[in-house]
Amino acid sequence: GSITAARTPATQAYGFLIYKSTITGATNNTTQLGRPWGQSAQVLYRESTLSATLATAQPWINMSTNVWYKARFAEYKDTGPGATRNNNRPQMTDAQAVNYTPQKYLAGSDGWNPIG
Numbered sequence: 001g002s003i004t005a006a007r008t009p010a011t012q013a014y015g016f017l018i019y020k021s022t023i024t025g026a027t028n029n030t031t032q033l034g035r036p037w038g039q040s041a042q043v044l045y046r047e048s049t050l051s052a053t054l055a056t057a058q059p060w061i062n063m064s065t066n067v068w069y070k071a072r073f074a075e076y077k078d079t080g081p082g083a084t085r086n087n088n089r090p091q092m093t094d095a096q097a098v099n100y101t102p103q104k105y106l107a108g109s110d111g112w113n114p115i116g
Contacts, residue, residue, distance in 0.1 A: 002061060004034035006041035008072070014105045015042030015072070023082065025053030035063040036071035044092065044100050046076045054082030059089060076100070 003023065008015030016034075023045075025031050031053045034043045059082075060068035069090075075083070076092040085091065092100065106114050 001030075002032040002035045004043050005037045005063065006034060006043050006071070007036075007038035008040055008042040009038075010040035012042070014100075016044070017100070017102060017105045018043070018045045018048055019102055020046070021048045022051070023048060023054060023080075024051045028052040029055050031055060032061050033059040033075075034068075034073060035061045036066040036068055036073075037063055039066045039070055040072065041066070042072040044074050044076060045078055046092075046097070046100065048078050049080040050078050050082030052081040056082055056084040057086065057088065074100075 003018075004016050006015045023031070029052065032055055033045060034041070060071075060073050062068055069088075074090045074092040074096075076097045103113065106112060
């Protein structure tokens, strides 16, 4: 199954951030990172450890008429046997990742800083 099913409004920069987490499971090559509940869904797996349970060839899948490759799905510096790279695995660059930190996700429109 899918870990996430995001429905992020297009006007909202941030959706789900999976940060420094460990993704495990019982059966290898069966779990997807996510599917878009809405076409503008936003999900980032950042610096996480992905086990062999991940369906590495196709970790993102479609949901109804919402197609995964039109959503805002990405990975950044993930590790582990499930962190392979292919055309179905959008990777964020270092320059892009600067704008996708836990602080940015949590700040909201009021600039709240839960860490500082």
